[in-house]
Amino acid sequence: MILARVIGNVWSTRKEESLRGLKFLVVQPVTLSYAEDGSAKLTEFGNSLVAADQIGAGEDEIVMIASGSSARQGLADHSIPVDATIVGIIDKETFEA
Amino acid sequence: MILARVIGNVWSTRKEESLRGLKFLVVQPVTLSYAEDGSAKLTEFGNSLVAADQIGAGEDEIVMIASGSSARQGLADHSIPVDATIVGIIDKETFEA
Amino acid sequence: MILARVIGNVWSTRKEESLRGLKFLVVQPVTLSYAEDGSAKLTEFGNSLVAADQIGAGEDEIVMIASGSSARQGLADHSIPVDATIVGIIDKETFEA
Amino acid sequence: MILARVIGNVWSTRKEESLRGLKFLVVQPVTLSYAEDGSAKLTEFGNSLVAADQIGAGEDEIVMIASGSSARQGLADHSIPVDATIVGIIDKETFEA
Amino acid sequence: MILARVIGNVWSTRKEESLRGLKFLVVQPVTLSYAEDGSAKLTEFGNSLVAADQIGAGEDEIVMIASGSSARQGLADHSIPVDATIVGIIDKETFEA
Numbered sequence: 001m002i003l004a005r006v007i008g009n010v011w012s013t014r015k016e017e018s019l020r021g022l023k024f025l026v027v028q029p030v031t032l033s034y035a036e037d038g039s040a041k042l043t044e045f046g047n048s049l050v051a052a053d054q055i056g057a058g059e060d061e062i063v064m065i066a067s068g069s070s071a072r073q074g075l076a077d078h079s080i081p082v083d084a085t086i087v088g089i090i091d092k093e094t095f096e097a
Numbered sequence: 098m099i100l101a102r103v104i105g106n107v108w109s110t111r112k113e114e115s116l117r118g119l120k121f122l123v124v125q126p127v128t129l130s131y132a133e134d135g136s137a138k139l140t141e142f143g144n145s146l147v148a149a150d151q152i153g154a155g156e157d158e159i160v161m162i163a164s165g166s167s168a169r170q171g172l173a174d175h176s177i178p179v180d181a182t183i184v185g186i187i188d189k190e191t192f193e194a
Numbered sequence: 195m196i197l198a199r200v201i202g203n204v205w206s207t208r209k210e211e212s213l214r215g216l217k218f219l220v221v222q223p224v225t226l227s228y229a230e231d232g233s234a235k236l237t238e239f240g241n242s243l244v245a246a247d248q249i250g251a252g253e254d255e256i257v258m259i260a261s262g263s264s265a266r267q268g269l270a271d272h273s274i275p276v277d278a279t280i281v282g283i284i285d286k287e288t289f290e291a
Numbered sequence: 292m293i294l295a296r297v298i299g300n301v302w303s304t305r306k307e308e309s310l311r312g313l314k315f316l317v318v319q320p321v322t323l324s325y326a327e328d329g330s331a332k333l334t335e336f337g338n339s340l341v342a343a344d345q346i347g348a349g350e351d352e353i354v355m356i357a358s359g360s361s362a363r364q365g366l367a368d369h370s371i372p373v374d375a376t377i378v379g380i381i382d383k384e385t386f387e388a
Numbered sequence: 389m390i391l392a393r394v395i396g397n398v399w400s401t402r403k404e405e406s407l408r409g410l411k412f413l414v415v416q417p418v419t420l421s422y423a424e425d426g427s428a429k430l431t432e433f434g435n436s437l438v439a440a441d442q443i444g445a446g447e448d449e450i451v452m453i454a455s456g457s458s459a460r461q462g463l464a465d466h467s468i469p470v471d472a473t474i475v476g477i478i479d480k481e482t483f484e485a
Contacts, residue, residue: 001315001341001374003301008131010100012161014152015185016171024098024161024185026129031338032317034299045338047128047142050098050161055305064303064315064341066372069166069263069360069457074307074372081163081171081184083098087372088306088315105228107197109258111249112282113268121195121258121282123226144225144239147195147258166263166360166457178260178268178281180195202422204391206452208443209476210462218389218452218476220420241419241433244389244452263360263457275454275462275475277389292412292438292471294398322435323414325396336435346402355400355412355438357469360457365404365469378469379403 001064003042003090004029006057010050018080023053025086027063032095040095051084062095064088098161100139100187101126103154107147115177120150122183124160129192137192148181159192161185195258197236197284198223200251204244212274217247219280221257226289234289245278256289258282292355294333294381295320297348301341309371314344316377318354323386331386342375353386355379389452391430391478392417394445398438406468411441413474415451420483428483439472450483452476 004027012024027049030042042062052075057063063086065071072078074085101124109121124146127139139159149172154160160183162168169175171182198221206218221243224236236256246269251257257280259265265279266272295318303315318340321333333353343366348354354377356362362376363369392415400412415437418430430450440463445451451474453459459473460466 002338003341008129008137010129010161010191011188012185013188015161016152018170019185028130029338032299032301033319033339040299047099047126048130050100055307064301064306066374067359068164068374070363070372070374072167072170072372073309073363073370078370079170079175081167081169081182083163083165083167085372088303088310091302091304094301105226105234107226107258107288108285109282110285112258113249115267116282125227144196144223145227147197165261169264169267176267176272178264178266178279180260180262180264202420202428204420204452204482205479206476207479209452210443212461213476222421241390241417242421244391262455266458266461273461273466275458275460275473277454277456277458293435294438320435323396323398324416324436331396346404355398355403357471358456359471361460361469361471363469364406364460364467369467376469379400379407382399382401385398 001066002029003032003062004065006059006061006063016081024050025053025057027051049084051086052082053086055086055089057086057089062090064090098163099126100129100159101162103156103158103160113178121147122150122154124148146181148183149179150183152183152186154183154186159187161187195260196223197226197256198259200253200255200257210275218244219247219251221245243278245280246276247280249280249283251280251283256284258284292357293320294323294353295356297350297352297354307372315341316344316348318342340375342377343373344377346377346380348377348380353381355381389454390417391420391450392453394447394449394451404469412438413441413445415439430483437472439474440470441474443474443477445474445477450478452478
């Protein structure tokens with residue numbers, strides 16, 4: 001899974017029927033690295049993408065994203081055409097070690 | 098899902114039987130970022146690709162694309178050999194916040 | 195799907211039994227863009243790859259390639275270990291608009 | 292599979308129910324190359340990612356990671372929304388040949 | 389499928405039970421291009437990866453690799469957590485045309 005920061009959301013009125021009711025967030029991938037003293041650091045990389053959210057992630061939170069067919073396993077109906085889903089919100093303590 | 102702008106379409110007379118009747122659009126991936134004042138900005142990235150469309154997206158519209166096996170879930174028959182499908186058209190208001 | 199130009203073919207005598215009878219072409223990915231006047235332009239990108247072909251694409255033709263599990267849907271037997279299949283030959287008119 | 296070095300772990304209190312009990316490690320991809328004299332060399336590349344672990348990999352160990360739908364095959368329940376799983380710990384002798 | 393050169397192998401004592409008995413080779417991706425006179429040329433690209441082998445590829449041979457869920461189709465048991473499998477050894481004549 002990649003980590004990403006929630007930076008916004010998109011609206012889509014005309015869409016596949018099965019996507020109705022899903023919330024779509026814009027997320028910016030981030031990579032986690034550690035300094036010599038063990039402190040964690042997040043760095044943005046690549047391009048933002050859109051992920052389905054059923055957990056209730058809020059803006060600026062760091063989330064864990066499952067991609068591909070695994071993204072569908074995180075939804076009630078596994079045949080929804082979604083290829084990126086937020087499967088967890090990372091605890092803030094992770095970045096304060 | 099990635100966001101992309103519809104920039105054209107392709108025609109294919111000789112193709113897999115199961116692809117008959119599908120519309121194939123050429124789309125250019127775009128990334129969404131936000132300025133300090135909250136205004137949204139779209140930037141093109143990477144190479145154009147071809148996506149199946151059953152929603153009726155028009156030229157210059159920004160769409161949401163499901164890739165891989167999830168692309169097939171957006172079609173009537175899940176065994177059609179397609180790896181990118183337009184699953185939603187993004188509302189213009191998304192980029193005018 | 196990505197677009198690609200057929201540039202050659204490979205032979206493999208020692209291979210998975212289920213691959214017997216399949217034709218494997220070497221294809222170079224190309225991206226399609228449009229000039230101000232609407233004329234289409236193809237530009238090579240990335241590295242060549244090998245794709246299964248059951249349509250009969252010829253050298254120099256531009257084809258549409260399905261990747262991942264979708265590549266298997268384009269073959270008679272969906273359990274053949276192939277991750278790229280030519281699913282259509284693009285009409286020359288597409289690039290002469 | 293890619294090889295990666297275990298560099299940390301993440302905690303997630305709010306997550307998909309099916310992820311409960313899984314351990315999530317932060318891993319940094321590494322590539323293996325060989326010098327003229329046959330000695331192996333590991334070089335970090337790309338961005339760190341998060342992988343599920345059921346083998347008990349420890350910090351600084353080099354692991355083998357299965358991605359995509361294959362990552363789910365490494366878990367007891369194949370419908371858990373995980374797209375990267377540690378499937379093996381590479382023996383230290385591999386890098387001392 | 390990508391082409392790759394076999395450059396080594398890895399050993400893993402602690403691994404998923406279902407991986408026992410499989411041979412894991414280190415392979416370096418190569419791209420195939422053709423000169424004006426039709427002669428083929430192989431160029432290394434990207435990072436090495438680990439692929440399962442059931443065909444018996446030897447060091448320095450050029451192989452064809454199926455990735456993702458298709459990699460599992462090349463194994464006796466389709467639920468083995470492997471995302472890259474050698475599915476064919478390319479005939480030397482391919483590069484001597």
